[in-house]
Amino acid sequence: MLKFRRTTTLQKFVVVHGQIHNHFYSERHLVSRQIYKQRRSAALAEGRTVAA
Secondary structure, three states, rough: OOOOHHHHHHHHHHHHHHHHHHHHHHHHHHHHHHHHHHHHHHHHHHHHHHHH
């Protein structure tokens, strides 16, 4: 937070970071390894297509 000079810039970052975090964060302790790997692969593939 110290590197942001304005609170509006910080707020924009937090909003975007929250959306990305919610998209990629999976509750690992609630699912099996196989399902977690499938979900993670799908999320990474979607992230790559959005970034391209």
